[in-house]
Amino acid sequence: MTLRSIDPHQAKRLLDQGAVLVDIRESDEHAREHIPGVRHLALSQLDAGDLAALRGRAVIFHCRSGARTASNAAALAAKADATCDVFMLEGGLEAWRKAGLPTVVDRRQPIELQRQVQIGAGGLALVGTILGLTVSPWFLAVPLFVGGGLVFAGLTGFCGMALILQRAPWNRPAGAAARSAA
Structure with a gap:
C-alpha cells in the first residue's frame, strides 16, 4: 500500500465525503495552527492501533510542508488498515492555507520548539560572529560552540538547547508556571 498525493482541494472534497485528516506533526506544532476537524x-x-478506528475510511496524512509525510510515507501506509484508502496532502498545512482553506490559529501558543532552537542558535551565532569581528576574536568561540552543538544534535538526536527551551516559562502550560513560582 502506498500513499497517493492529493492537492488541498481534492482533500477537502474527500473530507466532505467522510474522509479523516490526520496531522502527524508534534503537539507544539499542532497547538499553534491546525486544520479544523483534524x-x-x-x-x-503513532502506531497501527491509533488508526484501527478508521477502518474502511479514506485517511489523509499531513504535516507542515509535506516533506515529513513524504519521507515517512511507507511507514504511514504500513500502519494504516488495508481497508483504508490512504493519501498525503501535498504541500501540507502550508498548501492548505495557500489554497484559501481554513485553519485554526492560536497565537497564544508559543512558536514550535524547532523554530525556537533555530532562532536561538542563529541569534547566538550571529551575535558571536559580529562581536568576534568588532570587539574581540574570542567571541568567535560562541558560533563555534553553537555549530558544534548543532552537529552533535544532528548526529545523536539529542539537543540540549531544545531541552532548555522546553523548560522556558513561555513553553509551560499556564498552571505549571504558577505552581513552580509558589
Whole structure:
C-alpha cells in the first residue's frame, strides 16, 4: 500500500465525503495552527492501533510542508488498515492555507520548539560572529560552540538547547508556571 498525493482541494472534497485528516506533526506544532476537524496523531507516537478506528475510511496524512509525510510515507501506509484508502496532502498545512482553506490559529501558543532552537542558535551565532569581528576574536568561540552543538544534535538526536527551551516559562502550560513560582 502506498500513499497517493492529493492537492488541498481534492482533500477537502474527500473530507466532505467522510474522509479523516490526520496531522502527524508534534503537539507544539499542532497547538499553534491546525486544520479544523483534524485528528492529531504525532508521528513520533503513532502506531497501527491509533488508526484501527478508521477502518474502511479514506485517511489523509499531513504535516507542515509535506516533506515529513513524504519521507515517512511507507511507514504511514504500513500502519494504516488495508481497508483504508490512504493519501498525503501535498504541500501540507502550508498548501492548505495557500489554497484559501481554513485553519485554526492560536497565537497564544508559543512558536514550535524547532523554530525556537533555530532562532536561538542563529541569534547566538550571529551575535558571536559580529562581536568576534568588532570587539574581540574570542567571541568567535560562541558560533563555534553553537555549530558544534548543532552537529552533535544532528548526529545523536539529542539537543540540549531544545531541552532548555522546553523548560522556558513561555513553553509551560499556564498552571505549571504558577505552581513552580509558589
